[in-house]
Amino acid sequence: MTNTPAPESKIIELRQVQQRFHARGAAGGYLTAVDDATFDLTSEPPQVISLVGQSGSGKSTIARNILGLQKPTAGTITYNGQDIYRLSRAASDDYRRNVQPVFQDPYAIFNPFYRVDRVLQTAVKKFRLAKTPQDGLELIKESLEAVRLDPEQVLGRYPHQLSGGQRQRIMLARIHMLRPAFVIADEPVSMLDAQVRKAFLDILLDFQETYRMTTLFITHDLSTVHYLGGDVMVIHRGVIVERGKVSEVMTRPKHSYTAQLLASVPIPDPNRRWKDRINLAEVEAEEEEGAATVAPDPEQAGRLS
Numbered sequence: 001m002t003n004t005p006a007p008e009s010k011i012i013e014l015r016q017v018q019q020r021f022h023a024r025g026a027a028g029g030y031l032t033a034v035d036d037a038t039f040d041l042t043s044e045p046p047q048v049i050s051l052v053g054q055s056g057s058g059k060s061t062i063a064r065n066i067l068g069l070q071k072p073t074a075g076t077i078t079y080n081g082q083d084i085y086r087l088s089r090a091a092s093d094d095y096r097r098n099v100q101p102v103f104q105d106p107y108a109i110f111n112p113f114y115r116v117d118r119v120l121q122t123a124v125k126k127f128r129l130a131k132t133p134q135d136g137l138e139l140i141k142e143s144l145e146a147v148r149l150d151p152e153q154v155l156g157r158y159p160h161q162l163s164g165g166q167r168q169r170i171m172l173a174r175i176h177m178l179r180p181a182f183v184i185a186d187e188p189v190s191m192l193d194a195q196v197r198k199a200f201l202d203i204l205l206d207f208q209e210t211y212r213m214t215t216l217f218i219t220h221d222l223s224t225v226h227y228l229g230g231d232v233m234v235i236h237r238g239v240i241v242e243r244g245k246v247s248e249v250m251t252r253p254k255h256s257y258t259a260q261l262l263a264s265v266p267i268p269d270p271n272r273r274w275k276d277r278i279n280l281a282e283v284e285a286e287e288e289e290g291a292a293t294v295a296p297d298p299e300q301a302g303r304l305s
Contacts, residue, residue, distance in 0.1 A: 048230035165196035
C-alpha cells in the first residue's frame with residue numbers, strides 16, 4: 001500500500017499588526033484602523049475563519065494588509081517565516097498564487113472594456129497553468145463548471161452582461177484553477193441575493209474539503225458566520241476582542257460587544273419586535289473601565305483551536 005504524502009503546511013502569521021491613517025480631528029492627528037492584530041492562518045488542516053465586526057471596525061484593512069495592498073504601520077505579516085513585504089520576486093509570485101482574494105463588489109473587479117474571459121486567461125498565462133491555448137480553454141471550462149456556471153453562457157460576454165452572482169463565481173473559478181492555500185474573502189456575498197449567497201458559501205466549503213483551502217471570511221453578517229461554522233474572530237474598533245469556535249462564541253459570548261452584535265440580529269418573526277435600544281456607547285464605556293476586556297493567553301496568542 002502506497003502512502004500519500006501529507007500536503008506541505010503553509011502559514012500566514014500576523015504579529016501585533018497596527019494600521020494608522022492621517023485623519024483631521026482625530027486625537028494626535030491619526031486614526032487607528034487596526035490595533036495589535038495577532039493571529040495565524042494555517043493551511044493544514046484547512047479551515048474557515050470568519051472575521052466579523054461592524055462597518056469601520058478594521059476588517060477590510062486587515063484583508064488589504066494580508067494581500068500586500070496596504071503595508072502596516074507597525075507589526076509584521078509573514079508567510080512561512082518570511083516578511084511578505086520583503087519577499088523576493090519568486091517568493092512573491094508564490095505568495096500571490098497561494099493567497100487569492102475575493103472582493104465585495106462583483107463588478108468593480110472587472111475591466112468593463114474586456115470580456116470576462118480575460119480574467120481567467122490572464123491567470124492561465126501568468127501562472128503557466130497550461131501548455132497550449134486549447135489546454136488553457138479546457139481548464140477554464142472545467143473550472144467554470146466546478147462553480148456551477150455554463151461556459152457557453154459566460155465566455156465571450158462583458159461584465160455588464162452577467163449577474164453579480166455570475167461575476168463572483170467567475171472569481172471562484174479563477175481560484176479553482178490556481179488551487180491556492182488561502183482565500184481572503186472580503187464581504188463577498190453582501191451584494192448577492194439569498195439563494196446565490198448560499199450557493200457561493202457552499203462552493204467555499206467545498207473548496208475547503210475537496211482542495212484543502214483555508215478561507216479568511218470577512219463579514220458583518222452573523223447569519224453567514226453561523227452557516228460557515230469553523231472559527232470566528234470578533235473585531236471592534238480595530239481590536240480583536242474575542243475568538244473561538246463559532247458554536248461557542250455565538251451561544252456563550254464573553255465580550256459585551258459580541259453580545260451586542262448577536263442582539264442586533266433581527267428575529268424572523270413579525271410578531272416579535274425589538275423593544276430595547278442597542279447602545280454601543282455602553283460597550284465602549286465598559287471597555288474604558290476594563291470590565292469587558294478578556295485577556296488573551298500569551299502562549300495561545302493568535303492561534304485558534
